[in-house]
Amino acid sequence: MNARPYSAFFQTVPALVALTILFVVAARPAGQNAAQSLTVLSRDGRRAIPLTTSGNQEMAPLDELAAVFQLAVREEAGALTVSYRGRTIVLTPNQPLASVSGRLISLSAAPSRTANRWSVPLDFISRALALIYDSRLDLRRPSHLLIVGDLRVPRVTVRHEALGSAARLTIDTTPRAVSTVVQEGPQRITVRFDADAIDLTVPPIQPQGLVQAISVIDPVTLGVDLGPRFGTFRSSAVPLENAARLVIDLVPPADATPAPTVAPPESPARELPVLTQAPPAIRTLTIDPGHGGDDLGVRGAAGIVEKNVTLAVAHRLKAAVEARLGIRVVLTRDDDRAVSVNERTALANNNKADLFISLHANASFRPDVAGATIYLASFDESMAAREGLASERLPALGGGFRDIELVPWNLAQIRHTARSTEMANLLAAEFRDRVPLASNAVDHAPLRVLESANMPAVLIEMGYLSHSGQEKQLAGAAQQTEIAQSILEAIVKFRDAVADEGASR
């Protein structure tokens, strides 16, 4: 699709095909308040009413309002009578007052007359006209928007933060509207809202950063144009008390390797992952063969390199899982290429994987060290404390409480600690008689590839390539099959345990 910068949107509104779609988005840069025009949105379409300024009041021409709302205006005996279907508003020149069906209402300014044309302050619409009009009138002064009837036009506020070479977009939608984030091409993502139109506020963007422009693609879709330094994104949706918050983290590629392996979400239901939701079943598995490309991983004395062992086991495991469990398997790499740690986790998150398994092989300076270890992400106490705080009921601005707070993406794994531990223990049990285990069969380490995984996640060091016997074993089909089969058995038990918990909930 062809997007225009938001500033040019009003001049060239695209014609859409559907029947009763509004051809409108009210979009403006934050902080811009100059008198301009009032956009009237209704089921019939959109109309702009030019505004004037009197003193510091924005005024609307009464004849324009009369045309839009089918009002009759009469001027007699020094008074203005505005009527609609037998109901009347009487205005008195030089008086900031209106008499609405006999009831006196104050206005922010008196009606003013310029060259035979009467103008009224904007609050005439909300304070007077709304009382006699048939449909609901929702005047949004900051965005110069007047919504007629029951249209869903949520306020959408975009905040942009540059974080070093990365960036974060925080998009709040009030009232809540479901939104969908899709990557369209290597340098663009789009955010589509389930609404009739959106009332959008976007910050001015300095195009030097990762985010180059935020544009309006159609009445309910934003386009985020990303520069060549864009690698991948991860998004999370968090319901706040009255709003929906969408956080999109944009990260650069870790290196100059072409062909990022991040795939757009494939499932037809493209709703976003919510950090607080536990997966009810195992539908998608992400297998992460460690290293690749220039990154060989560790190398044994006989020349076996880690990146090949991890890929070989990943292929065996994928085939076994697909054949026996029929669940979707996503590999973070399918061949010998470099993939950054961020991309690996993002791929799992974007595909809404229910389980993440990273495969590695180990090395030690001591040649006799051997055996497999299943690692879990470790978090230091300050991280855990922040997470504990975040899940409590926090007083919210403007009163009330907020039950859910955003968990930073780099801590997404914290919520899945229990399930990850369960999976690690199942793996250790399955390995026990088939794959040599290290003395620390299950252990913790601050592993970046696990920290931001928003699903149960483990990293398996399958054995030591620095151990000559294990190097030979790990390179061979028999041991690789044993490992894959053991992992498969653990996945089966994990899946059943998750299903049981889901059923008893």
Ligand SMILES: [Zn+2]
């Ligand atoms: Zn490794």
